[in-house]
Amino acid sequence: MNFCESCNxxxxxxxxxxxxxxxxxxxxxxxxxxxxxxxxxxxxxxKEQLEHENIDCVLAPYGTGVRSxxxxxxxxxLLYVRYKNFEYVRQILKDRDA
Ligand SMILES: [Zn+2]
Numbered sequence: 001m002n003f004c005e006s007c008n009x010x011x012x013x014x015x016x017x018x019x020x021x022x023x024x025x026x027x028x029x030x031x032x033x034x035x036x037x038x039x040x041x042x043x044x045x046x047k048e049q050l051e052h053e054n055i056d057c058v059l060a061p062y063g064t065g066v067r068s069x070x071x072x073x074x075x076x077x078l079l080y081v082r083y084k085n086f087e088y089v090r091q092i093l094k095d096r097d098a
Contacts, residue, residue: 001026001027001083002014002024002025002026002027003025003026003027003028003031003033004016004018004019004021004024005025006021007019007021007034008031008032008033008034008080009033009034010027010031010083010086011024027083028083029082029083029084030082030083030084031082031083032056032058032080032081032082032083033080033082033083033086034078034079034080035079035081035086035089035090035093036078036079036090036093037062037076037077037078037079038059038077038079038093039075039077040075040076040077042096043059043076043077043079044059046079046089046092047059050081050085050089055081055082055085055088055089056081056082056085057079057080057081057085057089058079058080058081059077059078059079059080060077060080061075061077062075062077062078079093
């Protein structure tokens with residue numbers, strides 16, 4: 001897996017899917033990687049759950065700034081976790097969507 005330091009995205013290819021950058025480095029287990037976007041309430045609950053499991057996560061507010069002009073109904077977060085926890089947390093999001 002490669003890692004884009006500008007976007008905090010782990011990807012299998014040589015090019016970052018978000019910014020198109022090609023100078024990617026190999027990801028390491030402690031890199032924070034973007035998992036996806038979550039609703040605020042769900043994100044708060046998930047953070048608590050992960051803290052109980054000693055998994056670090058970062059919630060970055062999404063839908064603020066320019067976007068607040070469009071008055072989104074629900075504030076949301078971008079969720080980042082360390083790469084070593086990435087699959088685990090992605091699965092939690094998947095299970096929720098199912
Ligand atoms: Zn990138």
